[in-house]
Amino acid sequence: MRKNLHSEAMDQYFDAILSLKNREECYSFFKDICTVNEMLSLSQRFDVGVRLLKGQTYQEISEATGASTATISRVGRLLTDENDGIEMAAERIGEK
Secondary structure, eight states, X not given: OOOOOOSHHHHHHHHHHHHOOSXXXXXXXXXXXXXXXXXXXXXXXXXXXHHHHTTOOHHHHHHHHOOOHHHHHHHHHHHTSSOOHHHHHHHHTTOO
């Protein structure tokens, strides 16, 4: 069962993220709200997504990022859904 992400709390959380002005503010905010492992996991998943979009193989990605093939596969499945969030963000930062 998928949980409904759309809520007042989630809107408030995203508004807080959108209010951040630079990388240092991002580091400060996310260090307060996430564990180091959560931050590393999220950044690794994004990195894996970017590498998949660039056509790298699972083996290349695993060697470069340390991600398991299960994580790479999970991110790969997300890239095939209708959301396109990783692709949109990668394009905006010039990584695609």
